[in-house]
Each structure stands twice: as C-alpha cells, then as structure tokens.
Amino acid sequence: MRIPALLIATTMLFTTPAHAEGREARFDRPHEGWASSVLRPGTPEHVGLDPAPLDAALAQVQRYTVPDASGHPLFAGAVTLFAHEGAVVTHEPTGWAVRYSDGAGTELPEAQRVPMAPDTIFDLASISKLFTSIVVMRQHELGRFGLDDPVARHLPEFGVNGKGSITVRQLLTHTSGLVAWLPLWSQYPDVPSRIKAVMDTKPRSAPGTTYLYSDLNLITLGLLAEKWSGKKLDELVRDDITAPLGLVDTGYNPPAAKLDRVAATEYQAGRGIIRGSVHDENAWSLGGVAGHAGVFSTAPELAVLGQAILNGGAYGDRRILEEATVELMLTDFNQAFPGNSHGLGFELDQRWYMGALTSPRSAGHTGYTGTTLVLDPLSRSIAILLTNRVHPSRNWGSINPARRAVANGLAQAMAVRPHRGTALTPQSDGGTVTTRDLERRADRQTLSFWAFVDLDASDKVVVEATDDGTTWRQVHVLAGYGERRWHRVEVGTESALKFRWRYDRGTGYDGRGVYVDAVRVTDEQGALFDAEQEPTGLDAEGWRAVDR
Structure with missing residues (x-):
C-alpha cells in the first residue's frame, strides 16, 4: 500500500x-x-x-x-x-x-x-x-551545561552514594554505572519519593567502566x-x-x-x-x-x-x-x-x-x-x-x-550495481564460485577482482586456491560491513590450478550481502583468465548472477 x-x-x-x-x-x-x-x-x-x-x-x-x-x-x-x-x-x-x-x-x-x-x-x-x-x-546549545560536567553540579541531590563524578555525557551514553531499573511505581508512595529514590540510588559499577542501559539515566536527564x-x-x-x-x-x-x-x-x-x-x-x-x-x-x-x-x-x-x-x-x-x-x-x-x-x-x-x-x-x-x-x-x-x-x-530495495557487467552473490549457506582449470605457466599468479561486502560480523567469504583440485588453501577473506563501496582486491599467490569463493554463513543477522565481479587471473606472461571475457569459466553453486 x-x-x-x-x-x-x-x-x-x-x-x-x-x-x-x-x-x-x-x-x-x-x-x-x-x-x-x-x-x-x-x-x-x-x-x-x-x-x-x-x-x-x-x-x-x-x-x-x-x-x-x-x-x-x-x-x-x-x-x-x-x-x-x-x-x-x-x-x-x-x-x-x-x-x-x-x-x-x-x-x-x-x-x-x-x-x-x-x-x-x-x-x-x-x-x-x-x-x-x-x-x-x-x-x-544554550550553554546551560558542559557534557563532562558532573551531574551533581546541577542536581546536588544526585551526588550521593558514590555518584558525585557521574557526568552528563555518561548519562546520555549509558555509561554512568546506574542500575537499569527501580520499581518506583510499586515501592514508593508518591512522585516526590520516587524521584528521591532515583537521586539516592547507588551505582552498580564505577562511572565510565561499563555499558548498562538504564532508564534512570534518562529520568535524571529529564530532571x-x-x-x-x-x-x-x-x-x-x-x-x-x-x-x-x-x-x-x-x-x-x-x-x-x-x-x-x-x-x-x-x-x-x-x-x-x-x-x-x-x-x-x-x-x-x-x-x-x-x-x-x-x-x-x-x-x-x-x-x-x-x-x-x-x-x-x-x-x-x-x-x-x-x-x-x-x-x-x-x-x-x-x-x-x-x-x-x-x-x-x-x-x-x-x-x-x-x-x-x-x-x-x-x-x-x-x-x-x-x-x-x-x-x-x-x-x-x-x-x-x-x-x-x-x-x-x-x-x-x-x-x-x-x-x-x-x-x-x-x-x-536499493541496488548494488555490478562494478562491471554481471556480479555474483551467494544465495545459500556454503555456496561456492570456482574458476575453471588454469594453465600454470609460472611460479606466481595474481588474482584480482572487485568486491562489495556488507556482511554480519559472523559471516565471511573465504577465497581459496587449490593445486590439485582436492586440497584448498586460504588466500584471502572478505568480511565486514558499513563502507558500502566496491573495492578492488588483488592477491599475489603461488601458482594454482583453480580459485574459489566460499560463503561461510555465521549465526548472526543478514547484511546486504557480498558481491564478486570482474574476476581476473594473471601471471608474468599476461592474462590466464578473465571472467568478463569468459563468464562460463566460473562455476557457481549456491551463488547467482545479478545485474542489480
């Protein structure tokens, strides 16, 4: 609607x-x-x-x-x-x-x-x-206080029971050490006694040493x-x-x-x-x-x-x-x-x-x-x-x-446009994208590609290489979130038969995802593989091609 x-x-x-x-x-x-x-x-x-x-x-x-x-x-x-x-x-x-x-x-x-x-x-x-x-x-903004002013400077009744050094900033960031909650409504008979209970409360921890979300912080800020x-x-x-x-x-x-x-x-x-x-x-x-x-x-x-x-x-x-x-x-x-x-x-x-x-x-x-x-x-x-x-x-x-x-x-609903052509993104846990067999003409190869990464902290895409098609070794890891930009990855490695991208789904919450594009493998003699020229050279299992 x-x-x-x-x-x-x-x-x-x-x-x-x-x-x-x-x-x-x-x-x-x-x-x-x-x-x-x-x-x-x-x-x-x-x-x-x-x-x-x-x-x-x-x-x-x-x-x-x-x-x-x-x-x-x-x-x-x-x-x-x-x-x-x-x-x-x-x-x-x-x-x-x-x-x-x-x-x-x-x-x-x-x-x-x-x-x-x-x-x-x-x-x-x-x-x-x-x-x-x-x-x-x-x-x-009106100049009534400084963020690092002790609260007790403005509310003297607050500065009892070890709260004299708690600052306004610590109330705003829930690092004051105050307990999360008090049963004001049931254990105190009227508004003045309830407010006094908040003023009199004793911190659970020293100010600035822990994070503890507390209603009392905001009650105090209101006052x-x-x-x-x-x-x-x-x-x-x-x-x-x-x-x-x-x-x-x-x-x-x-x-x-x-x-x-x-x-x-x-x-x-x-x-x-x-x-x-x-x-x-x-x-x-x-x-x-x-x-x-x-x-x-x-x-x-x-x-x-x-x-x-x-x-x-x-x-x-x-x-x-x-x-x-x-x-x-x-x-x-x-x-x-x-x-x-x-x-x-x-x-x-x-x-x-x-x-x-x-x-x-x-x-x-x-x-x-x-x-x-x-x-x-x-x-x-x-x-x-x-x-x-x-x-x-x-x-x-x-x-x-x-x-x-x-x-x-x-x-x-917002697009992640491929950096060039068509990108690949995982659609299932444990999926892989694997290159075709590569010619091994030199001792060293360079794998390059573009990546967009917006993953939960427990998720990652492991980039691996194999020399025999059976045993895989890690050469790079894609992880992280929040930058929301394509970046170029270049990895120098020993000569490999194949490279693959393996999605390891963690136990957290989904991000926007990871996208891989413009895969290229070169050695000292030049290009061995270019996915933009040879898209069928990538075998995707549990990944899908996307243009948006």
Whole structure:
C-alpha cells in the first residue's frame, strides 16, 4: 500500500512530490553530509527503489499479525513506514489497534475491535528517550551545561552514594554505572519519593567502566532539563520539538478526544487494557511524563523527526538542533564497549534491529511496547515499524525478527550495481564460485577482482586456491560491513590450478550481502583468465548472477 489519499489530504507534514523518475537508489553509493528534504508522498519507482523487497517486508509484517503455532500472533497490529531521499514510499497499516479484552488473550468480537489506521497513535515507550536527549542537547546549545560536567553540579541531590563524578555525557551514553531499573511505581508512595529514590540510588559499577542501559539515566536527564530551563519536560518537548516541526499528535498523555485513535497496550491488574495512558509503570507513576518513557506519536510524525535528524537538525525552514549538535548525537562515544555503540541519546550500529541498514552511522531506537525507528544517513532512508506487541501481554515473544524484516526490505530495495557487467552473490549457506582449470605457466599468479561486502560480523567469504583440485588453501577473506563501496582486491599467490569463493554463513543477522565481479587471473606472461571475457569459466553453486 502506498501513501493513503486520506493522509495526503489531511496532513501538512508532507509536501507534494518532486519529480525524480529514473533516479536509482544505490546502496553501493553512500551519501556524505546532511540531507535537505521535506517529506513528500511518492512511490518506490520515483526514487529508484525496487518495490518487490518492500512488498515482501510488508507481507511478512502482515503475517506476524496472524496466529501461529503458539495460538496467538506476534503482535495485534502494526503501521510500517518507509522513506527514502525524502519520499515516503510506503505507509501501511495492518491488523488491529484494539483486539483483546483481557490479559488471557480473549478476542473482542470483530465489531468491537479497532483496526490499525495510517494515523494510529502509539505509545513509543523508550523511543521517548530520543525526545529527552534532543531537549537536553538543546539546553547544551544554550550553554546551560558542559557534557563532562558532573551531574551533581546541577542536581546536588544526585551526588550521593558514590555518584558525585557521574557526568552528563555518561548519562546520555549509558555509561554512568546506574542500575537499569527501580520499581518506583510499586515501592514508593508518591512522585516526590520516587524521584528521591532515583537521586539516592547507588551505582552498580564505577562511572565510565561499563555499558548498562538504564532508564534512570534518562529520568535524571529529564530532571536536569527541567532544572536548566525552568520548564516541565512535556513543555520542553512541545516547545523545542513538536511545535517547531508541526507535530500535532506527538506528546505525553494524549487527550481524551484522541483516544479512539490510540493503539491499546497491555492488560495490567488494576488498570485493565491500557489505552491512552503510558504503558511503562514507572512513567505512569510519575504522571505520564518522564525522561525514559511517555511520548505518544504516529508513524508519519515520527518520520518527520527522523528526517529532521537526517537533515542535520532542520526541517524546511525550522531548525530544532544545530548540525554540530546532531553530529555529536550520532557519534559513537562507546568505542570502549564493542557492540554497544551509542551517541548522545541515539543507539548506533545495532544489527539486531537495524538489519541490513546497519552501519557505524545508522541510528535509532526501539521501544518495549513494540516500536522501532531506524535512520540510515548513508542512504538517507527511514524505516519505521510501530506495533502494539504488548497487547494484551508482554510475554508473547520478541518482535525483533519483524524489526529486521522491515529494515532488510528497505536495504534490499536499493541496488548494488555490478562494478562491471554481471556480479555474483551467494544465495545459500556454503555456496561456492570456482574458476575453471588454469594453465600454470609460472611460479606466481595474481588474482584480482572487485568486491562489495556488507556482511554480519559472523559471516565471511573465504577465497581459496587449490593445486590439485582436492586440497584448498586460504588466500584471502572478505568480511565486514558499513563502507558500502566496491573495492578492488588483488592477491599475489603461488601458482594454482583453480580459485574459489566460499560463503561461510555465521549465526548472526543478514547484511546486504557480498558481491564478486570482474574476476581476473594473471601471471608474468599476461592474462590466464578473465571472467568478463569468459563468464562460463566460473562455476557457481549456491551463488547467482545479478545485474542489480
């Protein structure tokens, strides 16, 4: 489904389409610098995307709304949005915003259910942390604090129980050492005592020594922003983000007039099926406004925020952050903690939900309720999957496969053009591409080829040589991801009878893939083999030829 006519007619977020017919989306040509787009409705073809992978991703999301062997679906419903080069090419609701009547999963009669709609409002859960981080960084632009200021300099009550040296930067990067969570809602009687519990908590580890994702970091950052600005957090989000960007459905505690558009979340004892108030118990106990959770939004409005980040902090003639600030937010400050790349607020380089869009520059966040935002600056793309996966229970399974399916669909819709002619790419585990027998005229040979490599860290393509057709020796390994460029490989080796490329599939998540092109073998007397001149000289098993 493309952009619904109703949405085009009723939203001021997207402009009319700019003509871009014939431009091809190239995964192998990454952008540098900031975009400058205002979102507009479009089609995949208008921005050079292959619609088939997008449609396949949407079909997979739809299948996840159908009960499986467990007797229930992975999630009740979803809204998926794809944007590329400023064009929103897909905006698809599926399933139900309200489907169940209790925590046991009793389905409502269909007449009482509420279908997902393009403008369904979702509890974003921890994606709220991005909103808090943005307003904090806006205060930084105003000179209210330094990133390496001790938090206790601004919140003296925080500096107890060994927290005196924790910095603002460490809160933003989850390296403060604070524990992940406290049961504020159940063990403390009111808001003041809950806030005091956060201020009084003792770190689990020394600041800066470990990465530990913690809601308390963002609760504290919300309090800091309020202290610096003299405003409440919801006012800051309104004044610094939603009002400048023209977002009318984004904020805390949705008004009763919009309740019929809000997706339901979990059944909780004493609260029933939650709809219209924040799912997170701690945020709920803090009045629905907290640094770690509480923001509600729609897919198109979240896309506008994402585009503003891809634009370096601006959207049209409105600016919410300076370019230098956005650069800081997308810079990995956690290189000492491999696998936990993190900017100032944004998660970076997380293949478990960013899928084939992953690179050291890819940014985003997820939410416990089933929400996902992925921003890919290298292709100027946005992938959004909003679900109500906790409706009616948080125990119905992980939606990470759906998150990756969505990101992978957008990545695969972009072309990887062969460097020259036709390239080969593996389509099965353990597949090989092997040259024909080569004449051995000299002691040394040079194997050269072009490669495009975007693989999971556990995957590799091993380049091997054989002298007898039976025993193989390694001469090179293709591995890595994130550069998204063709590069020339040249390997000098002892004279061999054959060369082959063997794909070793690991246990991780798929990348965009590996492609091999323009294979050539030479010796001191000249060319022995040139695949561009002799394509039948390559025997592919489990690999396929591609021209896109």
